[in-house]
Amino acid sequence: MKISQSNTQADSKYIREQLIAYNRGKLPKELLTDKETINFNVYNDMNKMVAGLTSTMFWGRVHVDFLWVDEKVRHQGYGSELLQKIEAYARDKNCTMIHLDTFSFQAPNFYLKNGYEIFGKIEDSPKGYDQYFLSKKLK
Template sequence: MMEITIGTTEDGQWIREQLIAYNRQHVPTSVYTETETYCFLAWDEEEELLGGVTASYMWNHLQVHFLWVDPENRTGGVGKQLMEKIESIAEEKSCSKILLDTFNFQAPGFYEKLGFEEYGRLADHPAEGQTQYFFVKYL
């Protein structure tokens, strides 16, 4: 008989390390790197936060996690400049691609204008009538 219990943060880290060790056996050394995380913020002259982006680097690609732009500044190029910064990091790291996901109520058209291509979608997520899109930009 098996029992399932709640694990600690340390247990979660141990599980992560076990999967990383397993993955190292199957992923070519040339693309296996340690993860690096990034966070960039955009500020105006009055030191007001306009937006920010977070991402991580691993396995020869950059994964964008969150891009947020203040609603009053969504047409001023803030998002584009933040994504250009992400792309410059990806190029600096010699990444082959940038990956991200977005929802229909967020910005799929914005990412398409930046050269991202849809490679998948999940309908009725997070709720009925909504769609999650998965994008890639090959570098």
């Protein structure tokens, strides 16, 4: 046996596929749905995207990968509307929770105001900032 460094897409894909196969063998059948990407976007009158949310649904839950709102239209409710859209979508698909992460220089208070709860925190990472992990149970 030997350990070697590899930065190829093929190796990354193989490792990912092996872990997914292992996980599928451990989970109950009702959780074994295909991974789905769900995005919602906000466009202005000139059809320019000014906000968007990307997410991934798997195992009966949704992970918000990215939520971005252009600085020119912040504090107008678009971020909350995007969260409401993904929450409604997740409920329709019988998901039980949504989770995400954010940094102290981003928007932890925004997510708290939208009903998310902090379940984890990494302090001083990156240096001088904290990373928060939040979730919201869906009913």
